[in-house]
Amino acid sequence: MYRSSLLLISILFLYNSLSAQSSLRKRLSFNEGWLFNKTTDSAASQIQYKDSDWRKLSLPHDWAIEGPFKPEYNPRTGGLPIFDKAWYRKHFKIDASAKGKIVTLEFDGIMYNSSVYVNGQKVYERPYGYSSFEIDITSYIKYGGENVIAVKVNPQELSARWYTGAGIYRNVWLEVKNAVHVKHWGNHITTPVVAKDKARVKVETTISSKQKNNAGNYQMKTSIIDANGSEVATTMSKFNFTANEAKIIQELEVKNPKLWDLKTPHLYKTISTIYKNNSPVDVYVENFGIRTIKYSREGFFLNGKRVKLQGVCLHNDLGALGAAVNYRGTERQLQIMKEMGVNAIRTSHNPASPEQLDLCDKMGLLVQEEAFDCWEMPKVENDYSKYWAQWHEQDLRDMIRRDRNRPSIIMWSIGNEIREQNKEDGYLIARELAKICKEEDPNRPTTAGFNNFTAAIKNGLAAEIDLVGANYKPADYASTMKEYKDWIVYGSETASCVSSRGVYHLPLEKYDKHPSLQVSSYDNQSPNWAYPPDVEFHFQDSLPNIMGEFVWTGFDYLGEPTPYGGKDNLTHGNWDVDWPSRSSYFGAVDLAGFPKDRFYLYQSRWTTEPMVHLLPHWNWEGSGIKEIPVYCYTNCDEAELFVNGKSYGRKKMGVDKTRIPVSFFAWKNRPKYFDSPYRLNWNVPYEKGEIKVVAYKDGKQAAVKTINTAKNPSQIKLVPDRKVISADGEDLSFITVKIEDENGNFCALADNKVDFKISGPATIAAVDNGNAASTEPFQANYRKVFNGLCLLVIKSKKGTGGEVKIEASSPGLKTSLITVVTK
Ligand code: GAL
Numbered sequence: 116m117y118r119s120s121l122l123l124i125s126i127l128f129l130y131n132s133l134s135a136q137s138s139l140r141k142r143l144s145f146n147e148g149w150l151f152n153k154t155t156d157s158a159a160s161q162i163q164y165k166d167s168d169w170r171k172l173s174l175p176h177d178w179a180i181e182g183p184f185k186p187e188y189n190p191r192t193g194g195l196p197i198f199d200k201a202w203y204r205k206h207f208k209i210d211a212s213a214k215g216k217i218v219t220l221e222f223d224g225i226m227y228n229s230s231v232y233v234n235g236q237k238v239y240e241r242p243y244g245y246s247s248f249e250i251d252i253t254s255y256i257k258y259g260g261e262n263v264i265a266v267k268v269n270p271q272e273l274s275a276r277w278y279t280g281a282g283i284y285r286n287v288w289l290e291v292k293n294a295v296h297v298k299h300w301g302n303h304i305t306t307p308v309v310a311k312d313k314a315r316v317k318v319e320t321t322i323s324s325k326q327k328n329n330a331g332n333y334q335m336k337t338s339i340i341d342a343n344g345s346e347v348a349t350t351m352s353k354f355n356f357t358a359n360e361a362k363i364i365q366e367l368e369v370k371n372p373k374l375w376d377l378k379t380p381h382l383y384k385t386i387s388t389i390y391k392n393n394s395p396v397d398v399y400v401e402n403f404g405i406r407t408i409k410y411s412r413e414g415f416f417l418n419g420k421r422v423k424l425q426g427v428c429l430h431n432d433l434g435a436l437g438a439a440v441n442y443r444g445t446e447r448q449l450q451i452m453k454e455m456g457v458n459a460i461r462t463s464h465n466p467a468s469p470e471q472l473d474l475c476d477k478m479g480l481l482v483q484e485e486a487f488d489c490w491e492m493p494k495v496e497n498d499y500s501k502y503w504a505q506w507h508e509q510d511l512r513d514m515i516r517r518d519r520n521r522p523s524i525i526m527w528s529i530g531n532e533i534r535e536q537n538k539e540d541g542y543l544i545a546r547e548l549a550k551i552c553k554e555e556d557p558n559r560p561t562t563a564g565f566n567n568f569t570a571a572i573k574n575g576l577a578a579e580i581d582l583v584g585a586n587y588k589p590a591d592y593a594s595t596m597k598e599y600k601d602w603i604v605y606g607s608e609t610a611s612c613v614s615s616r617g618v619y620h621l622p623l624e625k626y627d628k629h630p631s632l633q634v635s636s637y638d639n640q641s642p643n644w645a646y647p648p649d650v651e652f653h654f655q656d657s658l659p660n661i662m663g664e665f666v667w668t669g670f671d672y673l674g675e676p677t678p679y680g681g682k683d684n685l686t687h688g689n690w691d692v693d694w695p696s697r698s699s700y701f702g703a704v705d706l707a708g709f710p711k712d713r714f715y716l717y718q719s720r721w722t723t724e725p726m727v728h729l730l731p732h733w734n735w736e737g738s739g740i741k742e743i744p745v746y747c748y749t750n751c752d753e754a755e756l757f758v759n760g761k762s763y764g765r766k767k768m769g770v771d772k773t774r775i776p777v778s779f780f781a782w783k784n785r786p787k788y789f790d791s792p793y794r795l796n797w798n799v800p801y802e803k804g805e806i807k808v809v810a811y812k813d814g815k816q817a818a819v820k821t822i823n824t825a826k827n828p829s830q831i832k833l834v835p836d837r838k839v840i841s842a843d844g845e846d847l848s849f850i851t852v853k854i855e856d857e858n859g860n861f862c863a864l865a866d867n868k869v870d871f872k873i874s875g876p877a878t879i880a881a882v883d884n885g886n887a888a889s890t891e892p893f894q895a896n897y898r899k900v901f902n903g904l905c906l907l908v909i910k911s912k913k914g915t916g917g918e919v920k921i922e923a924s925s926p927g928l929k930t931s932l933i934t935v936v937t938k
Pocket of ligand 1: 531532566586608645675677
């Protein structure tokens with residue numbers, strides 16, 4: 116049987132840390148030392164199976180992102196191999212002293228159709244790739260001997276309408292705890308009273324006694340610890356087991372609580388310690404926040420203050436990093452969203468990774484967590500409808516149990532555009548799901564996103580949930596709220612404007628499918644069920660109390676390359692994709708994380724720090740275009756445009772309007788054009804040189820943006836988002852690669868291929884450029900820039916750290932060298 120030194124180290128590490136542990140609970144990462152093979156051989160579940168030639172890797176792992184791109188891999192889901200059968204195996208030891216304890220494995224998510232075998236025996240299976248689960252492997256373990264875990268993964272093509280990734284793509288944990296312990300997701304923390312001077316915190320804990328001889332008297336002490344590590348409340352309760360489980364309810368009071376809020380997301384934690392005869396037998400720690408949420412027809416209120424939801428929908432993938440969870444990759448995505456002014460995330464259309472939610476708790480972002488994209492009725496061939504009957508209840512309960520203590524979560528979505536909207540008895544499922552939500556968490560409202568709004572109302576689905584989400588129906592908000600006097604309606608999915616970063620097609624017309632496979636970034640393109648952001652702003656502004664919106668989408672994502680793929684709006688049926696289009700154009704930010712123009716349109720609406728943005732680029736020589744439409748996005752009052760110092764006049768926000776085409780079908784009697792008060796426009800003759808916009812607030816200059824005509828590409832600039840990263844084998848530095856002319860002007864049309872050399876304790880994790888129609892691999896040491904930019908992502912090696920030298924070169928350009936330090 117195969118033994119690598121790496122594997123031995125990891126076995127020894129586990130062995131030592133387990134034997135060194137006290138009698139209390141130990142939680143260890145179980146990500147290292149795995150073996151992987153795309154085999155269909157079911158004998159791979161067996162202990163003695165020969166795995167000596169298998170690939171060694173660490174989790175989280177998404178094999179599909181390794182590519183290659185192929186049109187037969189279905190461009191609708193990213194053109195990547197997200198299907199196949201594969202096995203993961205890991206050899207590990209658990210010290211003999213752990214006998215008598217409970218040993219569990221916790222998988223945060225396996226994509227998908229997974230079966231888990233321990234020492235040759237099947238211990239678990241789970242179809243839904245987005246669900247987290249714990250497996251008790253106590254009785255399958257050889258204590259002191261060698262154990263083998265084997266995980267079969269069998270994702271299918273078209274298991275979703277988007278890129279799912281494939282493999283054990285989220286973290287895995289091993290826990291060793293005593294027979295008497297707080298159950299997995301076993302405490303539910305609520306705050307029945309929240310006032311300025313005090314908060315009452317209710318902690319309901321389920322304690323499990325896995326063995327019969329654990330009768331006796333126990334005590335549980337629960338303390339609340341604030342963000343500085345000080346104990347702010349404590350209580351002790353007695354209990355005994357009359358069955359396998361005991362349930363304890365404790366109430367604690369926190370004086371002068373620090374509320375969890377968007378700007379100050381204060382977190383507390385509970386530490387619950389179980390004692391038998393004054394000796395501790397288990398300890399369980401859980402984060403929570405103290406805050407109130409309230410929904411009414413006057414809006415959403417956090418801690419009594421109105422907060423308009425400036426939300427975005429996000430798919431699960433992290434672009435070129437694929438579906439594999441990465442803490443820093445997720446954090447970067449959320450930081451970019453916050454910079455745009457986002458305060459809420461909809462986890463479309465599935466339960467999120469624990470890391471994403473940890474970050475939302477920590478960063479002060481509100482979350483709508485969504486369970487499903489379909490129920491019984493399928494949208495695509497191999498989707499969740501296949502597993503619905505057997506699994507929906509458990510998948511929904513598990514999502515809520517895992518996440519209900521998180522302050523960031525403000526609503527549970529039971530589904531997105533489920534086809535049962537159109538069924539007369541569709542409300543029955545909605546009713547069942549809403550009931551499950553309330554049983555698991557009576558304190559948060561339920562919601563769903565309806566695209567066939569009229570049918571969802573007529574068939575009674577909308578009446579079953581607390582917050583009625585309308586997808587792409589802004590023109591219906593007012594009339595629905597008027598007709599249904601107690602409903603709260605909001606934009607659960609909005610806009611779906613499409614664009615490619617840095618691409619401008621002139622003359623300014625609606626190009627449904629421009630032959631370049633790129634969509635113009637004048638932010639006036641959208642499929643016929645959708646519309647530019649301004650239209651949503653208009654309807655939101657005409658109903659000042661509306662709760663807000665969730666834009667489709669914050670980031671581009673893999674798969675669904677609309678408009679280069681057809682879509683039957685109700686069934687999400689057949690697609691003919693124009694290869695190589697393979698990822699979305701919907702994001703306000705491209706797949707590589709570079710803001711598109713739309714990012715600034717939202718920023719102008721959602722932020723208050725004076726900003727101004729100008730588009731398009733200023734390199735039109737040789738294009739034959741004489742007059743250039745120029746757009747300006749600003750949150751200031753007025754702006755003035757200059758070309759080579761000549762003023763083209765001041766325009767006033769809200770007064771001077773910009774005409775954009777509108778074609779979306781759900782706006783009855785819609786005008787052909789919408790005169791948007793949310794952007795400014797000048798049409799100016801093209802003249803190379805400098806274009807500048809100056810924005811004024813209260814009559815004073817508040818922000819400026821200048822674009823210069825660039826000469827030929829001459830140099831490469833490398834800009835890391837972080838120069839010092841942690842040497843933990845996980846941390847990332849995202850390095851923006853920019854092409855500039857000899858004077859340092861950005862070359863907005865450059866498409867040079869850049870080669871990367873890196874030395875030191877890091878590897879290339881991914882490369883990208885945000886081009887939705889590129890088949891260059893995401894894992895490579897080169898990338899073409901797309902409209903002047905590409906991205907290099909480096910990942911630290913685990914160890915002591917050191918200097919990482921990164922060199923970027925391209926024929927004809929000055930080479931660039933930077934250093935990033937891992938510590
Ligand atoms: C919606 C759907 C999303 C996405 C979007 C594109 O109908 O809920 O998942 O497909 O359309 O506009």
